[in-house]
Amino acid sequence: MILETSIEDFLIWLPQALAHFGIMAAIVALVALVVGFLVAAVRHGPLAAGDMTYRVLSAAALDLLRISPRRIMAIAGLAVKEAIRRRVWVVFVLFALVLVFAGWFLDPNSQDPAELYLDFVLWWTNLLIIFLAIFLSTFSLPNEIKNKIIYTIVTKPVRSGEIVLGRMFGFGAICTGVLLVMGLLSYLFVVRSLRHEHEILAADVNNSGAGRTTREQDHQHGYRLLSGDDQDPATVENWTDFASGHRHQIFTDVEDGEQVYRVGPREDLEIARVPILADEENFYMIERDGQRGRGISVGQEWGYRRFIEGNTPMAAVWTFGNVNEQRFPHGGILIERTLRIFRSHKGDIEKGLAGNMFLRNPSTQLRSAPFPFTAREFVIDSAWIDREVETEGKDGSRRTVDLFDELVSEQGNLEVWIQCMEPGQYFGAARPDLYLRSDNKPFAWNFCKGYAGIWFQVVLMVSFGVMFSTFLSGPVAMLTTVGVLILGIFATSFVNPLTESVIQSDIKIMAGGGPIESLIRLVTQQGIMMELDDTAGTRAAKMADRALMYGMRGVVSLMPDLSRFDDARFVSQGYDVPDDLIYQQATITVGFVLGTFLAGFLFLRMREVAK
Amino acid sequence: MAEATVAPAAAPPAGGAATDVVVETRNLSKVYRDFWGRQKVRALKALDLTIHRGEVFGLLGPNGSGKTTTIKLLLGLLFPTTGRALVFGRDATEVTKNERIGYLPEESYLYKFLNAEETLDFYGRLFAMPPEVRQRRAKELIHEVGLDRDKRRQLKEYSKGMTRRIGLAQALINDPELILLDEPTSGLDPLGTRWMKDLILKLKARGKTVLMSSHLLGDVQDVCDRIAILHQGELKELGRVDSLLKVREVTQIQAEGLSDAAKQEIRDVIERHQGRLLEMDNPTTTLEELFLTIVRDSEARPGRRTKSE
Numbered sequence: 020m021i022l023e024t025s026i027e028d029f030l031i032w033l034p035q036a037l038a039h040f041g042i043m044a045a046i047v048a049l050v051a052l053v054v055g056f057l058v059a060a061v062r063h064g065p066l067a068a069g070d071m072t073y074r075v076l077s078a079a080a081l082d083l084l085r086i087s088p089r090r091i092m093a094i095a096g097l098a099v100k101e102a103i104r105r106r107v108w109v110v111f112v113l114f115a116l117v118l119v120f121a122g123w124f125l126d127p128n129s130q131d132p133a134e135l136y137l138d139f140v141l142w143w144t145n146l147l148i149i150f151l152a153i154f155l156s157t158f159s160l161p162n163e164i165k166n167k168i169i170y171t172i173v174t175k176p177v178r179s180g181e182i183v184l185g186r187m188f189g190f191g192a193i194c195t196g197v198l199l200v201m202g203l204l205s206y207l208f209v210v211r212s213l214r215h216e217h218e219i220l221a222a223d224v225n226n227s228g229a230g231r232t233t234r235e236q237d238h239q240h241g242y243r244l245l246s247g248d249d250q251d252p253a254t255v256e257n258w259t260d261f262a263s264g265h266r267h268q269i270f271t272d273v274e275d276g277e278q279v280y281r282v283g284p285r286e287d288l289e290i291a292r293v294p295i296l297a298d299e300e301n302f303y304m305i306e307r308d309g310q311r312g313r314g315i316s317v318g319q320e321w322g323y324r325r326f327i328e329g330n331t332p333m334a335a336v337w338t339f340g341n342v343n344e345q346r347f348p349h350g351g352i353l354i355e356r357t358l359r360i361f362r363s364h365k366g367d368i369e370k371g372l373a374g375n376m377f378l379r380n381p382s383t384q385l386r387s388a389p390f391p392f393t394a395r396e397f398v399i400d401s402a403w404i405d406r407e408v409e410t411e412g413k414d415g416s417r418r419t420v421d422l423f424d425e426l427v428s429e430q431g432n433l434e435v436w437i438q439c440m441e442p443g444q445y446f447g448a449a450r451p452d453l454y455l456r457s458d459n460k461p462f463a464w465n466f467c468k469g470y471a472g473i474w475f476q477v478v479l480m481v482s483f484g485v486m487f488s489t490f491l492s493g494p495v496a497m498l499t500t501v502g503v504l505i506l507g508i509f510a511t512s513f514v515n516p517l518t519e520s521v522i523q524s525d526i527k528i529m530a531g532g533g534p535i536e537s538l539i540r541l542v543t544q545q546g547i548m549m550e551l552d553d554t555a556g557t558r559a560a561k562m563a564d565r566a567l568m569y570g571m572r573g574v575v576s577l578m579p580d581l582s583r584f585d586d587a588r589f590v591s592q593g594y595d596v597p598d599d600l601i602y603q604q605a606t607i608t609v610g611f612v613l614g615t616f617l618a619g620f621l622f623l624r625m626r627e628v629a630k
Numbered sequence: 631m632a633e634a635t636v637a638p639a640a641a642p643p644a645g646g647a648a649t650d651v652v653v654e655t656r657n658l659s660k661v662y663r664d665f666w667g668r669q670k671v672r673a674l675k676a677l678d679l680t681i682h683r684g685e686v687f688g689l690l691g692p693n694g695s696g697k698t699t700t701i702k703l704l705l706g707l708l709f710p711t712t713g714r715a716l717v718f719g720r721d722a723t724e725v726t727k728n729e730r731i732g733y734l735p736e737e738s739y740l741y742k743f744l745n746a747e748e749t750l751d752f753y754g755r756l757f758a759m760p761p762e763v764r765q766r767r768a769k770e771l772i773h774e775v776g777l778d779r780d781k782r783r784q785l786k787e788y789s790k791g792m793t794r795r796i797g798l799a800q801a802l803i804n805d806p807e808l809i810l811l812d813e814p815t816s817g818l819d820p821l822g823t824r825w826m827k828d829l830i831l832k833l834k835a836r837g838k839t840v841l842m843s844s845h846l847l848g849d850v851q852d853v854c855d856r857i858a859i860l861h862q863g864e865l866k867e868l869g870r871v872d873s874l875l876k877v878r879e880v881t882q883i884q885a886e887g888l889s890d891a892a893k894q895e896i897r898d899v900i901e902r903h904q905g906r907l908l909e910m911d912n913p914t915t916t917l918e919e920l921f922l923t924i925v926r927d928s929e930a931r932p933g934r935r936t937k938s939e
Contacts, residue, residue, distance in 0.1 A: 062667065078723075078724070082725065085725075087758075089755060089758075090755065090756050092755075093752060093755035093756060096752075097741070097744075097752055100743070100744070100748075101741070101743060104743040105743070166739060167735065167737075167739040168739045168740065168741060169739075170705075170707060170733070170735045170739055171733065171735065171739055171740065171753070171797075171800060172756070173705075173706070173707065173728075174705050174706075174707070174728055174731065174733040175728050175753060175756040175757065175804075176725055176726065176728040176729045176756065176757060176758075177725070177728075177756050178725055627707065627708050627709055628707055629702045629707035629708050
């Protein structure tokens, strides 16, 4: 689930990020300076090299000051014109094919079609636009150098910086335009494919207000209408159950003295959930003895959830801070939860597991009466807690209190407890598995934010592509940029653990060792969990691997970590993309654009464009 | 101010004469190296050149003699291995000099997907020119190079001659003081060659400095004031075309309307002065002149005909 990655507050993140950027920039600048000087010194002697280095730097600084927006726009405009005349619209044809394909083969009757559809279109959009960005940005400049058009450009009063920046802007603009069109098409496609309406016939509603809606897109929803006897029925907020990954709101009107029910559109294409998560340190478990602890491990090696046993005092506890009326203005609190289930005996596999939830004031330890629920795996269910809550004393006495006045502590904290009620069965839980919801954000806006994540990646790829194209030939620049893309996507999940495991010789981070060790294991057919024989050869191999991995770590630390840009996952899972995340991504993008621009400018400035 | 009144009689500063120098190379050398820094070719060896304002200067030499290398060094497209190339007194790698120069490459390397108008508009935008000046100059230049009818066609449809014309137009978009032409007449038909030569002379009349390279000797002879002859990267000859080509031992007389008796008298005079008559004949016109006359005639009176012997 996407919520598992915690997102730092932007203002806390920013100073660290700026410091990191400063350090990396300084290191790169220093290395570049030293290498440049050494190369010049070997060719022309140290004195001349010093003079040359000084002249290059001072002239470059002057050039940067003289950069003209007019020329940048001229070059950017030309890049746009070039792309259009070179038939960039082919990408739309491809995208249309993708959508047609999706229309044929994606199943709107699947378990959660919204996630399926959104994942599909966002993934394809991402893929097409990234490759368009790489293709456009890497071939343009080398082609111009190859067919010597660059001669007529650099003999005009054009600075290298303007050539680089103009290209970045131009290709950025094209990709933005293409992305906008794709986004609009995707939005229409998803919404039109998945929009449907159910009906509730008054005759189908039984005495207790329960019933099922009509069947649409191969599913129907159950509901239990809350009738406010003493209230105007139009003011009562009713919802259907979750089915096929979504629910609908039910509106009640009175026509000719009869109640008429209308089912609204599916909720997840109207709104994006804004979850309020418990703080990391404020999620804990209660052990069998009633003490705070970590819960039970059920031996799922790769899972990080801990489990609580049913029908014992064990509980999972989430503590939420800053709970007050202003933040939850709707007269109550909406809690959403999705719990893992671990069965030690089969039981009735069709039925979920019974559980209890109650709220507790962490200071006064006053607790509410339990809210029973049934947990199903991989299903998000929700519980609306009204403002008036019944509490249960230790002696079983009950009274009704105000949620915000008595169950929330004076510091604004509220605890939510979950217990499993079935003996021998377990609930698994982690911090993001239960959260409060305050307000909603519009789905369309969230969709745009999902595209913002893609847009940032496009800008990054264009910047890297243009930068590499200033000193590499077209195909090589393209492969290098694809390398940056792949390293960026797998940095967190694969490359970083790999380098750390080899550098620290820690098999627990990742087994198998570096490339040379892996080759030895392949050839000698040894499993990755087995220690290699301690010979001089294997020691040398490991040392070489370590040197390689230090290099790899250096390279990866200069690349953007693209796994941080996966806003699309929030969208497809129905969560609001956190604004803090967008700010972080924007800052990272600006940093890399700046860095690649400076590097590209210097590379182009120092090279002879003629042969 | 005080200093100026104190030294009124001082000789004009040395820079006074130097401002007249547009291009200067000092000991300019270029060695091409391969990827590993190993020397491949010495393309230019210790070239010393000075080109003055208002001159048409020709770089002459066979293929591979270093003409294009010199021009590229002067443009900052290449960096000198040793020595310096100065344009308007500044290092050739400085971008600011480009405000005042125009360059026509050996082949017109232009954006094939643009049309003539767009091409000039784009190159114009690279200079600090107000939009109305840019548009006016683009229009004038299109007219001057004779592309009025084809200005909306993409350059990929242009013939070689037309490409050359639009290439020249882009080189002149900023009304440059120094124009560098690399093989300006290569690949042009006689008509185009003549047009190009006329244009060079027109530029000279406007006070521009022109540096051209060519291996077509006739073209150089027709338009250049001074030439430098390069061979294998070395300067072999430098001087004024007229003095270089003057054959001092031979005297040429051209006259009109002489009778046979008068011609005989001239022969006698030469003999009397111990001279030796090399040739006395009716001159033939050049093939270029003949070709141009036919084309002009054909343009004036279209239709098929063969000139009788």
